[in-house]
Amino acid sequence: MHLNNLELRGCKNDSELLEVVNLCDAAFVETPHEYFQRHITKDNTLKYEDTRILIKDGVIVSSVQVFPRSIYVNKEKISFAGIGNVATHPTFRGKGFAATVLNDALEYSIKSGFDCSMLTTTLNRYYEKFGFNTVIRRKVCFSKLGNESPLIQVINFHEKIEELNSIYATYNENKVGPIVRNEDYWKSQYLFCDEDKKLFLALYKSNRIHAYIRAKIADDKVLILEFASLHNAQESFLVLSQQLAAKVQLHSFEMLLSDDELDNLGLLKSENFIQDKELMISFLNNDLKETVKNLLTQPNKITFHLTDFF
Incomplete structure (x- = not known):
């Protein structure tokens, strides 16, 4: 998708993934470069297009990754899109670029057939604007x-x-x-x-x-x-x-x-x-059973291992 001099799409190759690593490194200076390199390039469940990017004048200025996952809900398997590495280069903040890429990532997740989307954050009020609700954990x-x-x-x-x-x-x-x-x-x-x-x-x-x-x-x-x-x-x-x-x-x-x-x-x-209020969920499939939704949003009900952090 092209918006004026902006291009919105998924990554196409390893070179663009490495550019996203550098973008995240610039956006989150207190997080080691190695962390982003590991999460962005070592997860073999990801396709190139699962990393959504906004390009301005040939440079990637904002990104969001969509991690394809499924979860157990009392033996039933529910598909979900993990949202991670939401980043905008400091030079281009305040222009709504993160919101643009995040909306694209959610549309991409719906088209991909995911039942719900989850993320972890300390910016809960920001993500509430995109339909996410906080899941209380202990x-x-x-x-x-x-x-x-x-x-x-x-x-x-x-x-x-x-x-x-x-x-x-x-x-x-x-x-x-x-x-x-x-x-x-x-x-x-x-x-x-x-x-x-x-x-x-x-x-x-x-x-x-x-x-x-x-x-x-x-x-x-x-x-x-x-x-x-x-x-x-x-x-x-x-x-x-x-x-x-x-x-x-x-x-x-x-x-x-x-x-x-x-x-x-x-x-x-x-x-x-x-x-703990860092986990948030948004339901993408309107046909998902209410019993499943209630279980996933019930306080202190969900088990999400930190080894699976995306």
Whole structure:
């Protein structure tokens, strides 16, 4: 689409993707260049055209990425477009370019047949103008003492993808919100995920993975990004979190948890709860069942693993 001397479309090649990386780097100076390079160029689920751009005089001045995903809603699979890397070059701010590209991205998502769209932000009022509503989540703060177990190892990811995928699906398919994964998605996610690979730990029983946990250190706390277990989730979570505490010599933990997971992991008596309002959702498919919409917008109902952050 051409608007005066502006061109609105999807990317066409790697060169334009790299230009978007540099654009995001200029727009968000406090975020490392490597972060954008990883998320924009390492996600193999993306097609070129999923990165929407506004070009002025031959230069990309604004961009939005549309991440094609599906989520579980009580075993049902719902398609959604993740909206990320909404950026405008500082020189061209205040001209409505971000709104133009965002509207294009949402139109593109509707034409692509997505049921809904989700994003994370601290600018909720801005995105409300585009039909997004805030989904209330709960950040749980708790403490664990360190204790090492010989049954836990740093995972050899590339040898264990099939096992991980099976455990993940078994643990998450009955929940509301987890992303539907296959082995190709796992491989891409492992490349773009902002985690500490040394804190991707597996609990083994009878030489098979029984449970796993993924984490990183942030602000002198252990931020748990994802957990899954075949059985006895509470016991598995306890020994894996204790292993993390021993490994990094920290005892303070944070994790986003739904009501169901809070009970499942035995954290109902945690020390502190913080309301999180960064997740927003917009429904694109008018025929989507009201029961599904209600589940996805119910406070503290959704499970969205931080490993899937786009």
